[in-house]
Amino acid sequence: DVTLLDGALRRLAELAGGQPDEPGAGAAGGAAYGLAALWGARIVPGATTIAELVGLAEALVGADVVLTGEGRFDETSLTGKVVGSLLDAAGAAAVPVGVVAGQISGTVPGSVSAAMSLVGLAGSVDVALNDPTTWLAAAGEALSRQLTRG
Incomplete structure (x- = not known):
């Protein structure tokens, strides 16, 4: 089909x-x-355009940390998606980045200071999906510890 x-x-x-x-x-x-x-509309890169519209570069000046995430963080996260664009902008501003994702596969790039997987914390996809609030809170606590160690 x-x-x-x-x-x-x-x-x-x-x-x-x-x-x-x-x-x-x-x-x-x-x-x-x-x-x-x-x-006849123009197609423009969404992540870059939204970053410009919301003033991301200016918001990163003096920021202590950037927290971002998505359902699955993998190599495609870095190819034109919001997360990859945000990592680039934070790197340019020398701001540490924490990533929370439902699942993380592959290698997390060195531009990420700390990364947490809800499935990794919960032990399985089913457990993570059945109680995402608990696992997001746990990820936040774990990221907080990792990001303040550096």
């Missing part, structure tokens, strides 16, 4: 006159792609 649907979406893109392989036209950019192809 995926192959069939992918082919149909590619055909729709051809009919709409857009460029389905351009950055921002992937799964997460589906609405943006439609707006660009059909109505």
Whole structure:
């Protein structure tokens, strides 16, 4: 089914006159792609644009720490997503970063001062999902200890 649907979406893109392989036209950019192809909207990097709109660079000046997270922290977190963009900005401002994620896979980059996985703390996905408030609080306590040691 995926192959069939992918082919149909590619055909729709051809009919709409857009460029389905351009950055921002992937799964997460589906609405943006439609707006660009059909109505001439511009596709811009979301994380960078939002950081500029909210004044992230200015907010990092004098910050003691940045805390961020997502459901799953992995190598894709560093490729155009909000977390990766935030890590870059915090690194440029020399602000330590703590990451909390439901799951962490792969190597955590050196730009992260401390990282906590809810599943790692809880012992399993089911336990973490059944009581996320408890495990988020535990992650906060653990991050606090790790970040204040340095």
